Amino acid sequence: MSQLNLAVEIGGLKLRNPVMNAAGVLGLSANLLKRVYEAGAGCVVTKSLGLHPRRGHPNPTLVAVEGGILNSMGLPNPGASYFANEVKRLKGMDIPVIASIFGSSPEEFIEVARILAESGADALELNYSCPTVGRERCLLDADPENIERVTSAVKDAVDLPIFVKLSPNVGDIVECAWASERGGADAITAVNTLKGLAIDAELRRPILSNIMGGLSGPALKPVALRCIWEITEEVEIPVIGCGGISTWRDAVEFLLCGANAIQIGTAIMYRGLEVFWEILEGVKGYLEVNGFTDVNEIVGLAHET
Amino acid sequence: MSGSPMRPELLRIATISRVEEESRGVKTLYFSDRLCSEARPGQFLMIWAPGVDEVPMSLSTISRERVSVTVKLVGEGTRAIHKMRVGDRMGVRGPFGNGFTISGSRPLLVGGGTGVAALKPLLEAMLADGVEPTFILGARSLDDLLFRSHLEKLLGRRLFFTTDDGSLGFKGFASDLAIRLMGERDFDSVYVCGPEPMICKVFEEAERRGLPIQASLERYIKCAVGLCGSCALGPFRVCRDGPVFNSQQLRLVRDELGRTRMDPSGLMISIEP
Ligand SMILES: Cc1cc2nc3c(=O)[nH]c(=O)nc-3n(C[C@H](O)[C@H](O)[C@H](O)COP(=O)(O)OP(=O)(O)OC[C@H]3O[C@@H](n4cnc5c(N)ncnc54)[C@H](O)[C@@H]3O)c2cc1C
Ligand SMILES: Cc1cc2nc3c(=O)[nH]c(=O)nc-3n(C[C@H](O)[C@H](O)[C@H](O)COP(=O)(O)O)c2cc1C
Ligand code: FES
Numbered sequence: 001m002s003q004l005n006l007a008v009e010i011g012g013l014k015l016r017n018p019v020m021n022a023a024g025v026l027g028l029s030a031n032l033l034k035r036v037y038e039a040g041a042g043c044v045v046t047k048s049l050g051l052h053p054r055r056g057h058p059n060p061t062l063v064a065v066e067g068g069i070l071n072s073m074g075l076p077n078p079g080a081s082y083f084a085n086e087v088k089r090l091k092g093m094d095i096p097v098i099a100s101i102f103g104s105s106p107e108e109f110i111e112v113a114r115i116l117a118e119s120g121a122d123a124l125e126l127n128y129s130c131p132t133v134g135r136e137r138c139l140l141d142a143d144p145e146n147i148e149r150v151t152s153a154v155k156d157a158v159d160l161p162i163f164v165k166l167s168p169n170v171g172d173i174v175e176c177a178w179a180s181e182r183g184g185a186d187a188i189t190a191v192n193t194l195k196g197l198a199i200d201a202e203l204r205r206p207i208l209s210n211i212m213g214g215l216s217g218p219a220l221k222p223v224a225l226r227c228i229w230e231i232t233e234e235v236e237i238p239v240i241g242c243g244g245i246s247t248w249r250d251a252v253e254f255l256l257c258g259a260n261a262i263q264i265g266t267a268i269m270y271r272g273l274e275v276f277w278e279i280l281e282g283v284k285g286y287l288e289v290n291g292f293t294d295v296n297e298i299v300g301l302a303h304e305t
Numbered sequence: 306m307s308g309s310p311m312r313p314e315l316l317r318i319a320t321i322s323r324v325e326e327e328s329r330g331v332k333t334l335y336f337s338d339r340l341c342s343e344a345r346p347g348q349f350l351m352i353w354a355p356g357v358d359e360v361p362m363s364l365s366t367i368s369r370e371r372v373s374v375t376v377k378l379v380g381e382g383t384r385a386i387h388k389m390r391v392g393d394r395m396g397v398r399g400p401f402g403n404g405f406t407i408s409g410s411r412p413l414l415v416g417g418g419t420g421v422a423a424l425k426p427l428l429e430a431m432l433a434d435g436v437e438p439t440f441i442l443g444a445r446s447l448d449d450l451l452f453r454s455h456l457e458k459l460l461g462r463r464l465f466f467t468t469d470d471g472s473l474g475f476k477g478f479a480s481d482l483a484i485r486l487m488g489e490r491d492f493d494s495v496y497v498c499g500p501e502p503m504i505c506k507v508f509e510e511a512e513r514r515g516l517p518i519q520a521s522l523e524r525y526i527k528c529a530v531g532l533c534g535s536c537a538l539g540p541f542r543v544c545r546d547g548p549v550f551n552s553q554q555l556r557l558v559r560d561e562l563g564r565t566r567m568d569p570s571g572l573m574i575s576i577e578p
Contacts, residue, residue, distance in 0.1 A: 028533070028534035059360065061533075062529070062532075073528075076570050268531060
């Protein structure tokens, strides 16, 4: 076999490979996340965790649309203290864990961050804006000022790599990326879902109980690539690409666009958990065929043309 | 039809063509849908009562002309489904999940409560395959026995009744009779669907006798496509890896089976007796 290197380092977090699950996808239990890791992922990402348990929105919370799905889960999660034990179980199995967190105030973000840092999480991903919770005020408005303020507050409170997950539902994503960098973020995850809506013509009504949902899957891919391009032109910190990656070719495109690692969500619906293995094998094949020996060599190459 | 490919996860609107009152609080709703006509026994649908809820239901009839779900009234969502009349429209996603695999030639089928709904198309497929199933139909009381005359026609003397109150057939739980029959007769496989404590008992007995079993389980279903994780059962997703689990898989979740389940927020809670 060839000497291909797939290992990456993102803001101080060392991983065996750059592929992981997206937050909220199979992240509700240690048992399911263990399966994600065994399927090949370099690390696992939890469901976004808040201070208290939330049941999320009533069904329907997911509907398939052209090129992907809309979901309005509404951040169901068992709360940080409960999930701390699941993180401990994963750490007991030596699985790298990124805990995704949210809060309704900087203080709440810090409290949740501390609980998960204590449980042994290897990094935190701050979820400022998820289009499925609308104006419930369980999240801060993700304007640059808030992003900077909360990021630096969490950064000061815990001694872990801090990743900021950005939403594509903003006028200028670069402003948010700058704010993350100023706040001390160690990396940026781009992107969360794109706000959308589905109507049923026959019943003449919105389908999701929450009316609005977040678009993910192949239709999101060009938007995610555009966001990553804009961000990587302007900021120095690494980027974890997310949005519509289904095949190894998509993954390679994200790396070429400037992503140092990638997350997979909706593709698990289309391709099953085997998608992790397929993407890793495909990326390896691409590196080999094109004469690269290290996955890090191709990051951002598309900017150099 | 629009040019869209037939993807089970896409929502369709189905018009109810017939409603049958099966027993106290249980109704069967018939409709037609091409994808559902091609479903495997044991697969389930997400039924959307617009404005109320979307809930998982097993297919209780699978045929080219029409399909059905059999719904027990337990809460708000199922109440909305029960209110539907012929001509009303509901949303349908699916079929989802793996369904049963027919193996062996002398199977024992054990159905309790609305669990019988999932076993009915399996039984029909078995009979079409020339398999000779024995069926235990269990319920609280005589009036709650589902598909009684239909099953009698199909099975004759290979149908056994159990009622908790003894109003018909064996007095006791379906699992009690299942354990007894497994001792008296020569089965080569077991299929079970019903309340989880019942499934547990049947599973343990099948294990003692080295009989392969397939059990259809229930957990909280949100996405139904294997993404959200709300249906977690050990390392499995009930919506995608299940809802039918075999002996080997059930052994892996022994500590959860009949004891705990994940609630809609992701907390593990105990299953009330
Ligand atoms: C794979 C599968 C197949 C099923 N097949 C049938 C069937 O053929 N016939 C039948 O009568 N019932 C079936 N059920 C159970 C049925 O889904 C619930 O009874 C129904 O969801 C109750 O909804 P409700 O709004 O009326 O009750 P609620 O008052 O909302 O809840 C009552 C109980 O129903 C369960 N429940 C509610 N919503 C859901 C959900 N989204 N997913 C899972 N459980 C839920 C919960 O355990 C809850 O405690 C099946 C469940 C699953 C998971
Ligand atoms: C069912 C579901 C639940 C999600 N939950 C979360 C969440 O809790 N936190 C979060 O930051 N993103 C969440 N997301 C968004 C994903 O992490 C990801 O950003 C998005 O799906 C785009 O990637 P994809 O196209 O590969 O799915 C969720 C997405 C889906 C489909
Ligand atoms: S219901 Fe979402 S993974 Fe099964």
